[in-house]
Amino acid sequence: MKLTFNIFSFLLISQLSFSQIKTEKSSLEYTTIELESEYFTDQKRTIKIALPKEYDNSKKYPVLYTLDGNTLFDLASNYVAQLSKLTIENDYDYATDVIPQTIVVGIFHNDRGYETTPNFSKYPNADETIYLEGSEKLKNFLFEDVIPYINSTYNTSGYNSIIGHSNTAHFVMCLPIQNNNPFNGIISLSLSGESENFKSRIKSYLAVNDKTNIFIGYGTKDFGFNEFAIYLKGEVTKDNLKISEFNANHLEMPAISLIQGLKFIFKQYRNIDDFYTESKKESFDIKQYLELYKTKNKKRIWN
Numbered sequence: 001m002k003l004t005f006n007i008f009s010f011l012l013i014s015q016l017s018f019s020q021i022k023t024e025k026s027s028l029e030y031t032t033i034e035l036e037s038e039y040f041t042d043q044k045r046t047i048k049i050a051l052p053k054e055y056d057n058s059k060k061y062p063v064l065y066t067l068d069g070n071t072l073f074d075l076a077s078n079y080v081a082q083l084s085k086l087t088i089e090n091d092y093d094y095a096t097d098v099i100p101q102t103i104v105v106g107i108f109h110n111d112r113g114y115e116t117t118p119n120f121s122k123y124p125n126a127d128e129t130i131y132l133e134g135s136e137k138l139k140n141f142l143f144e145d146v147i148p149y150i151n152s153t154y155n156t157s158g159y160n161s162i163i164g165h166s167n168t169a170h171f172v173m174c175l176p177i178q179n180n181n182p183f184n185g186i187i188s189l190s191l192s193g194e195s196e197n198f199k200s201r202i203k204s205y206l207a208v209n210d211k212t213n214i215f216i217g218y219g220t221k222d223f224g225f226n227e228f229a230i231y232l233k234g235e236v237t238k239d240n241l242k243i244s245e246f247n248a249n250h251l252e253m254p255a256i257s258l259i260q261g262l263k264f265i266f267k268q269y270r271n272i273d274d275f276y277t278e279s280k281k282e283s284f285d286i287k288q289y290l291e292l293y294k295t296k297n298k299k300r301i302w303n
Contacts, residue, residue, distance in 0.1 A: 028077050029053075030106075037145045039137040046108040047146060050077040051154070052084065052101035062159035062266075063103045063150055065142070065183075067116070067168035072254055073106025076163060079258055080104050099266040103154055107146065109138075116167040120194045128198040129174040138171070139178060147182055161185030161213075161265045165254050166192075166225065176212050177205055185213045185265030189253050193228025202228075206236045213240045215264040217257035219248035 029051075034044040048069060052061065064080060066072040083099045109115050114134035121128055131139055150156060160183045164172035169191040175181050193199045206214065218229035233243040242264045248256040278284055 028074070028081060030073075030077065033149075035145055035149065037141050039140045039145070040110070043110055045110070045141065045145075048073050048106040048108070049150070049154075050080075050104040050106075052103065053081065054086070054101060055103075057155060059101075060155045060157040061101055061103050062157050062161065063105060063147075063154075064161045064163070064185075064262075065105045065107060065146070066163040067107050067109070067171065068112070068165055069106030069108040072163055072165060073104070073108075075254055075258060076106070076262075077104045079262060083259065083262055098269070099262055100269050102266075103150070103156065105146065105150055107138075107142070112167070116171050118167060118170040118192065118194065118198075120198065126197055127201065128195060129177045129201055131171075131174065135171055139175070143180065143182060159184050161187065163187040163189070163258070163261070165189040166250065169225075173202060173214075173216075176209065176214075177201070181212075183212065185215075187215045187217070187258070187261035187265060189217045189257055189261070190219065190222050190225040190250055191216055191228055192225050193231070199228060199231065203232060203235055206232065206238065206241055209238065210240065213265045213267065214242070215261040216241075216243045217246060217253060217261055218243070219246050219250065219253045219256075221247070221249040222253055225250055 031049045031051075033047050033049065035047060037043070037045055046069070050073075055061070064076060066076045080099065080102050084097045084101050086097055111134070115138045116135060117132060119128045119130060119132045119135070147160065162172050162175065162183050162185070164170070164187070166189075169188040172183075172186050173188045173191055175183055176186065193202075216229050216232065218226040220226070229243050230245075233245075242260075244257065244260055246253065246257045278289060279286075
């Protein structure tokens, strides 16, 4: 009976030039790195890296990148640590982690406005998924500097996800349309539509996208940053797209919505949608179900 209770409890909670600076401790451990890049000359670019507590050189890990590192890195790292925590109850070797152990990388901006201002053109039929000068440099820095550095330094599985909020929500929403996009998961919070050209392009992409898990979160009190998501919610339905509403304003959105975004982009990791149906069958065996549950949906990308 206690095992059954624990299960239901779980279900309800459903080559670059660089210098390593130091490993710091707060509520989590992370390493701060400064990278030099040809895309931002005469600048040191700061990134922070939080490894899983149980990081093992013999295993491979997905990587979660977050823009706006000064506000989102600690939040994302702590949420990932909690959601991927391995909790073993009594003598039963059944983990209750809902997302895989994940490396978290925070990208810090030297000039956020220059690097992330959306390209909302005044010209008819303009393609606003083409980045402005600063955003193009940031994209190239990510694609050609940061990701190769992480892949060459740590054991990565090839499953990359990225988080953006407000300006950076627009930035990450345009990434899947770029050539050689390396991201399999997108979390876009407080995404502004702003123009009909942009709305049309994103809607068309989402309607045919079968490769990327995309989570779009919007707040009921996030005025000016929720109209596009509300519109999309009624226009596009896909298994790998989730658009969710939260009772939040602009600044509250990341803290309130990010857990749901993380669970969605890793939704293939723990697929327990059939538990209710299976449990009603006369032949249902809970121990057998749990044995299957441990392995059936863990894809190679997770380890």
